[in-house]
Amino acid sequence: MAELNYHHLRYFWAVAHDGNLSRTAQRLHVSQSALSVQIRKLEEQLGQNLLEREGRRLRLTEAGRIALDYADTVFAAGAELVGTLKGGVGQRRRVLRVGALTTLSRNFQLELLRPLIHRDDVELVIRSAGRRELLAQLQTHAVDLVLSNEALPRDAGADWYSQLVSSQPISVVGPPSADDGPLRFPGDLEGVRLVLPSLESGVRESFDRLLEFAGVRPVILAEVDDMAMLRLVAREGHAYALVPPVVVRDELRAGVLxxxxxxxxxxxxxYAIFQRRRFPNPLVRELLEAAAGRDNE
Structure with missing residues (x-):
C-alpha cells in the first residue's frame, strides 16, 4: 500500500472540523474543486467514504470519524514534537466521547468513568443533553456511547444496544432528627411528606405500584426528574426523598441526610447505549469491562 499522503489528510482534517467545504476552501485559499479532489484521493487510498452531504453541510461517516480521530492525533503529535524539542513535554492520547442524560446522577457518572479519568493516555469528552439529542449524536458518531437510566428498545434501523452497567438500591432519606429510627416500608409512609422522581421514571412506577398494592397514601410535595435537583431538594429537609443512595452519597457520609x-x-x-460499528472505539469495551468487573466483586 502506498504511504499516506499527509497533504490530503490535512485537507480532510480541515474540512471535517469546519463541516463546510466552501468556507474551508476560502480559509485555505484554494478552490472548492481542488479541495474536493484532494479529499476524494484520500478516500480512494483508504477505500472508505469519509464525508457525506447532509443539506448544506458535510457530515462524517463512521470511517470519517475514525479518520478524524487519527488526524487529530497526527497533527497534535506534530505540535507536541515542536513543543518537546523546545523544552516542553508531549503526550499522545486516545479520546472517548460520552453522552449523559442531563437528569442522570453525577455521582454515578463519576463512579463509572473513574477508571479512565486519571489515565494520562485518555481524554474524556462528556456531553450532557436530552435523550433524543444524544441518540442523534450517537448516530452521527459524535459520541461513542450514551449513559441512561432506561434501556432503549431495539431498533433494527438504528441497531441500538443497551448494556446494563450498574443497578443501585433505592432508599427513603431525610434529615437527621430526634426520631432517627428506621421506617417500616410501606406502612410507615402513610401520610408522610415525600419528594419523588417524576412519573416518567421507572423507579417511580415501581414505587407507586407497591404503595397502591399496600393501600398507602403519602403526601407528595414535589416530583423531580433531575437527580441533581432531587438531591438539592432532599437537603432542604422539608420532606423525605426517594433516591438511590449513590445520588446523596456525600450527604449520607456527612450526616446531612x-x-x-x-x-x-x-x-x-x-445503561450504556451504543451501536454496532465497523470501527468501535476500544475504550468503550474497556469501560464496560471495568463496570462488569465491579458488579462481580
Missing part, C-alpha cells in the same frame, strides 16, 4: 428505609423491591438501573 440519613437513610430511613431501603426498598429492595425497587432498583435504579443504569
Amino acid at each position: 440519613v437513610e430511613r428505609c431501603r426498598i429492595p423491591e425497587v432498583r435504579e438501573r443504569f
Whole structure:
C-alpha cells in the first residue's frame, strides 16, 4: 500500500472540523474543486467514504470519524514534537466521547468513568443533553456511547444496544432528627411528606405500584426528574426523598441526610447505549469491562 499522503489528510482534517467545504476552501485559499479532489484521493487510498452531504453541510461517516480521530492525533503529535524539542513535554492520547442524560446522577457518572479519568493516555469528552439529542449524536458518531437510566428498545434501523452497567438500591432519606429510627416500608409512609422522581421514571412506577398494592397514601410535595435537583431538594429537609443512595452519597457520609428505609423491591438501573460499528472505539469495551468487573466483586 502506498504511504499516506499527509497533504490530503490535512485537507480532510480541515474540512471535517469546519463541516463546510466552501468556507474551508476560502480559509485555505484554494478552490472548492481542488479541495474536493484532494479529499476524494484520500478516500480512494483508504477505500472508505469519509464525508457525506447532509443539506448544506458535510457530515462524517463512521470511517470519517475514525479518520478524524487519527488526524487529530497526527497533527497534535506534530505540535507536541515542536513543543518537546523546545523544552516542553508531549503526550499522545486516545479520546472517548460520552453522552449523559442531563437528569442522570453525577455521582454515578463519576463512579463509572473513574477508571479512565486519571489515565494520562485518555481524554474524556462528556456531553450532557436530552435523550433524543444524544441518540442523534450517537448516530452521527459524535459520541461513542450514551449513559441512561432506561434501556432503549431495539431498533433494527438504528441497531441500538443497551448494556446494563450498574443497578443501585433505592432508599427513603431525610434529615437527621430526634426520631432517627428506621421506617417500616410501606406502612410507615402513610401520610408522610415525600419528594419523588417524576412519573416518567421507572423507579417511580415501581414505587407507586407497591404503595397502591399496600393501600398507602403519602403526601407528595414535589416530583423531580433531575437527580441533581432531587438531591438539592432532599437537603432542604422539608420532606423525605426517594433516591438511590449513590445520588446523596456525600450527604449520607456527612450526616446531612440519613437513610430511613431501603426498598429492595425497587432498583435504579443504569445503561450504556451504543451501536454496532465497523470501527468501535476500544475504550468503550474497556469501560464496560471495568463496570462488569465491579458488579462481580
